[in-house]
Amino acid sequence: MNKGKGGRKGPANSNSKSKSTRNTRGGKNQIIGTSRTGKPVTKKQYIKRKKNESSSTSDDTKGIRLNKYIANSGICSRREADVFIAAGSVFVNDKPVTEMGYRVQPDDHVKFDGQSITPRRNEYYLLNKPKGFITANKGDKASKTVDDLMRNASGYHLHHVGKLNRTGLGLMIFTTDIKMANKLNNPNLKLKRLYQVTLERSLKHADLLKIREGLIIDGQEIHVNDINYIENGRSNEIGIELSINKESIVKEIFESLDYSVSSMDVVMIHGLTKKDLPRGHYRKLTQQEVINLQMLS
Missing domain, CATH: 3.30.2350.10 (Pseudouridine synthase)
Incomplete structure (x- = not known):
């Protein structure tokens, strides 16, 4: 290998590239970044990881908070809804819910004082x-x-x-x-x-x-x-x-x-x-x- 001035080694072969920066053409095998451990990640691996993250998201981050659902139904304010929830006046799918942070899912059936309620556009x-x-x-x-x-x-x-x-x-x-x-x-x-x-x-x-x-x-x-x-x-x-x-x-x-x-x-x-x-x-x-x-x- 050639030596430069002062006995230092010369530059490496220009065709050689670090694995973390290599951009291999070819669609699914294209390296677009690194994982949390620093290893190269291909496009295929990246998409798979995002799908897994999405599917692992807890259901309690989806839907609408119960007190907001009640307020949007025009019955009372969110603060007042919290009081009714704590008192056991609200049922979701025929079961009483007293949890303040409960989130209503699209297919849930909500009742307030025995009456079915749904959010609606304001009038x-x-x-x-x-x-x-x-x-x-x-x-x-x-x-x-x-x-x-x-x-x-x-x-x-x-x-x-x-x-x-x-x-x-x-x-x-x-x-x-x-x-x-x-x-x-x-x-x-x-x-x-x-x-x-x-x-x-x-x-x-x-x-x-x-x-x-x-x-x-x-x-x-x-x-x-x-x-x-x-x-x-x-x-x-x-x-x-x-x-x-x-x-x-x-x-x-x-x-x-x-x-x-x-x-x-x-x-x-x-x-x-x-x-x-x-x-x-x-x-x-x-x-x-x-x-x-x-x-x-």
């Missing part, structure tokens, strides 16, 4: 509420509720956004999407609403200006987006727009100036109006309307 509705119906809290018993008006809208439980009392009129949002309902019901969310209010007596112009400039109610400064007399209406008919997510705020504003509210009608919620929606009727929200609500922060 969103707009109701034009009439007088005489109340927004009942969970567990309340009443003869006429807004839930009665929405009974035929969906096969799933609907969550309402905001509250209107028995004399309250106007728009309410209903959805199977509990995450959206909780977001829209958050007191800190600036959800714009336009109210048409009728007072028992005429609103003085000076008091209208006071409301427009801002009031202090229970130590909190209250600002409205806009307030004015209804066009072609009487001086006791007022339009008032707020981004305060509090059901009693309109009544509190006028009562702070010694006015009583005879009626209140929600005529707009974040761009949603009563157009072509008769009193007592509901409609589905369009995809764009849902997107507009989802973008609220």
Whole structure:
């Protein structure tokens, strides 16, 4: 073998290559990498290894978590679902499941309180509420509720956004999407609403200006987006727009100036109006309307 300067051996034969870097042409025998031990791996070996890894994946990493499955069925939130699971109210394939991390597989049959449930696409509705119906809290018993008006809208439980009392009129949002309902019901969310209010007596112009400039109610400064007399209406008919997510705020504003509210009608919620929606009727929200609500922060 030739020796280079200083007696060192010359380069090895250029046709000789390390096994770990050899790239033999020929499809299945092509070396594309190394194994965990550092040995060369052919394409055929690599594919076989990946198949084995895939087949050895535990089933508990597949499927959907049980609490999410229940929430997606529109029954309750994930946190509430955990309580029901722990209480033994949930059955999978006719067996009670109390394991929090349990994952539901595609062919599993899930029952909640004896009723079969399945996840579904979320639904969103707009109701034009009439007088005489109340927004009942969970567990309340009443003869006429807004839930009665929405009974035929969906096969799933609907969550309402905001509250209107028995004399309250106007728009309410209903959805199977509990995450959206909780977001829209958050007191800190600036959800714009336009109210048409009728007072028992005429609103003085000076008091209208006071409301427009801002009031202090229970130590909190209250600002409205806009307030004015209804066009072609009487001086006791007022339009008032707020981004305060509090059901009693309109009544509190006028009562702070010694006015009583005879009626209140929600005529707009974040761009949603009563157009072509008769009193007592509901409609589905369009995809764009849902997107507009989802973008609220």
